Amino acid sequence: xxxxxxxxxxxxxxxxxxxxxxxxxxxxxxxxxxxxxxxxxxxxxxxxxxxxxxxxxxxxxxxxxxxxxxxxxxxxxxxxxxxxxxxxxxxxxxxxxxxxxxxxxxxxxxxxxxxxxxxxxxxxxxxxxxxxxxx
Numbered sequence: 190x191x192x193x194x195x196x197x198x199x200x201x202x203x204x205x206x207x208x209x210x211x212x213x214x215x216x217x218x219x220x221x222x223x224x225x226x227x228x229x230x231x232x233x234x235x236x237x238x239x240x241x242x243x244x245x246x247x248x249x250x251x252x253x254x255x256x257x258x259x260x261x262x263x264x265x266x267x268x269x270x271x272x273x274x275x276x277x278x279x280x281x282x283x284x285x286x287x288x289x290x291x292x293x294x295x296x297x298x299x300x301x302x303x304x305x306x307x308x309x310x311x312x313x314x315x316x317x318x319x320x321x322x323x324x
Contacts, residue, residue: 200236201229202267215242220312224275224282224305227312229267232288236264248306248313264290270300280307285320 199210211233214221221227227246234242235258244256266289275282285302301317 199229200233200264200267203229207233215239217242220310223272224284224303224312225269225272227305227314228284228286228303231314232264232267232286235288246312246314248308248315251314251316259292262290262292264288265296271302275305275307275312281305282307282312 197207199205199207199212201211203210211226211230213219214226214230215234215237221230231243231246233239234246238258240256240258244252247253247256268287268289270285270287271283272285273283282305283302284305286300288299288301290297290299300320302320303317304315305312306315307313
């Protein structure tokens, strides 16, 4: 099975196939409708090595000049802890999550509260606050 097959599970752990979950957002076919869907798509982009999507969806005020992903880092799971904002009339939202990954066979966790803004109908990642141990 390849990552392009319709039954490949989405890396974001939504329980949906990649092609009907995060892939349309990453491919630019549609904007993510909520901060939660947007954050899941960014996690999936990290898992799949989609650097251009990550850079394009980073707010210009906080976007790093360059972004290089660690080829030895393998993303292995995502858990959503809390969301706020991001409703139909909101232009801001936050998502707190735990992302699990491995480097050199060793497991790590990153717990973060990410802040997003909606500009021109699209969500952008502004910044993330690390929240102590990975949950």
